[in-house]
Amino acid sequence: MNTLQLSIVHRLPQSFRWLAGSAGTKVEPIPQNGQGGDNSLIGLKLLSADGENAWSVMQKLSQALSDISVECTVLECDGEPCLFVRRQDEFAATGRLKNFGVAIAESFSSHNPF
Numbered sequence: 001m002n003t004l005q006l007s008i009v010h011r012l013p014q015s016f017r018w019l020a021g022s023a024g025t026k027v028e029p030i031p032q033n034g035q036g037g038d039n040s041l042i043g044l045k046l047l048s049a050d051g052e053n054a055w056s057v058m059q060k061l062s063q064a065l066s067d068i069s070v071e072c073t074v075l076e077c078d079g080e081p082c083l084f085v086r087r088q089d090e091f092a093a094t095g096r097l098k099n100f101g102v103a104i105a106e107s108f109s110s111h112n113p114f
Contacts, residue, residue: 006101007046007048007049007057007061007101008048008102008103008104008105009044009045009046009047009061009083009102009103009104009105010044010045010104010105011042011043011044011045011094011104012042012044012045012077012082014029014030014032014043015029015041015042015087016040016041016042016043016084017030017039017040018039024073025075026075027041027043027075027077027084040087041084041085041086041087042084042085042086042087043077043082043084044061044082044083044085044093044097045077045080046058046061046080046082047105050080054080055074055081058074058081058082058083059074061083061097061100062074064096064097064100065085065096065097068092068096070085070092070093071085071086071089072084072089072093
């Protein structure tokens, strides 16, 4: 069975940017009042696997995006592998991953309007 079809990713709530002088190798969160602009990145964290298996799955996800020319990088963030893509490529990236059977976990507000 394809391991991508058993994968669940979650979009990290903050935006990121490349750390000065470390483009492609290190990211830093963008302050909430900061402007990300064209350099803004989103991060996807794997929820369905951990350890060495998580790194392997993230590399496969990265390859799936590279196949459609979406630039991405797998880096450690808070001790776990995360996939970073440019904000403007977010919809193409998540669409591609969904086509491979990857589930995208959504955040829900605890506010109940009823």
